[in-house]
Amino acid sequence: MKILELNRIRKHFGGIKAVEDFSLSVEEGGIVGLIGPNGAGKSTLFNCVAGVYPPTGGEILFRGEGIHGKKPWDLCDKGLARTFQIVKPFASKTVLYNVMVGAFATTDRRSEAEKRAQEVLGRLNMESLADVRAGNLTIADRKRLEIARALATRPKLLLLDEVMAGLRPTEVDEMVAIIKGLREGGMTIFVIEHIMRAIMALSDRIAVLHFGVKIAEGTPQEVARDERVIKAYLGDDYVAA
């Protein structure tokens, strides 16, 4: 079943066409990757899906329902959660507090929220950090916290915006393992990533965005062989090689 369908999404900022006629569908239980050079429009597309701003044109269906113009908190209620590329922890509060904010999305009781938050922290191997102030975390732990908070809302679809950017190679491996674990738990994931090694290992399908336009879509192997993709990333000279 398709959990997310994007039909000819356009997003213009004044005269700038950030995203143009982008279509993609995400199957339930899968991991779909979105890659593209800097400024290709990946985060803009994510923001359209997450309700930060409505697309200029096109249609977004989440579990068969149009979500055009819905606010982020409504989408969260419907089961769509996201992380931010530039992490936004509630820095003065503890990790547990941060995750509990997410857990309150599906319960009104404090004890229940705390229990669920602890569960999520356990799943991400973060129990020992529960009482640490979020502002004191390392970048890798902040990225994990972003995921923990989003998971605590019990989403059906998780949008991950560059959760591996800035991590060391070992930390990337840990993150890949975590995301694979989430998929095994039945989560559907739509992920933006720059680190090729990671996205190739994770994704069932990959879409490539270049100057707001989708230039390729397919399995990781197909995309890696695609001439236009190589051109977009490395320049014309490398195509022959």
Added chain:
Amino acid sequence: MNPILSRKLPLIGVALIALGLPLVVRSATYLHIVILLYLYAYLTMSWNLVGGFAGVLPLGHSAFLGIGAYTSTVLSLQYGVSPWMGMLVGALLASVVGVIIGLPTFKMRGAYFALATIAFAEGMRVMVENIDSLGPFRLNGPRGLQIPPLKTGLVHFMFAEKEPYYYIILILLAGVLTLTWAISRSKLGYYLMAGGEEPEAAQSLGVNVARAKLMAMAISSFLTAFAGTFWAQFTLYIHPKSVMSLDISFEIAFIALIGGRGSIAGPILGALLLRPVSDFSRIYFGSTLPGLHLIIYGVVLIVVMIYQPRGLQEPLTRIYQRAMNRLFGSREAAA
């Protein structure tokens, strides 16, 4: 002795001191000062729900104080309604006004929100100062309203001595403390903090930030209006300058910022520190340097903001915890 219980001893001690204070402080002047201290602690706690938890800086809470004071006074003077009833009506009215102010202004950021609330409160004060009656209600413009002390007793919310006022404001203060504590641990408290600190992240986690802030505003203005009625019944004379002046709004914000915004102990610590400064500077310099206390507040605020940007509650809480650990063993060991 049970270590968990003994940790509560200081709090029980404070409660007992508060309850027994009027037996020791026989001077009406000093009791008056303590009552004002409690009143400001109460006002600041009410303000803290928005100004602390929700992370915005409202500087127009004097408007709600005024609404509370005028509503109950007009109702009792013109219609013989008990001030207790008037207190409730005033609070509901303030709540509605609070939400109406909040709807357009909560979209503003930082200083713009503060300026908008100042403008609103000042606008209201100027309006009340310039009209003698609002529809059927007599407000008496700048001359204000006098409450004739005809009948005393609990039913009439009017007493010849200071002690009953002391206990009433003490109960109000205990109530707002309990409520603040409960809210800080509830979903609303978490949502307010989250929305104040990182609105975008909060929204993506399902927090309707604007709605949480409006809720906080409704509760905060409701509670602030209670203090207005108390003020009116305590002084038996209200006029726009006394219950709607911006000085009051600023003093509340000073107390909160110096004591510690968004904390439970902060407003009380701030009031304990600043109110005596205000009262004694008024007693000794009232004729020569009126408003001296606000200058002192300003200096204290600058120093506190430089060295303890989260307010005095933070180092004091740390010291308190350390003392408790020294006396009764650490919390982990106790649990």
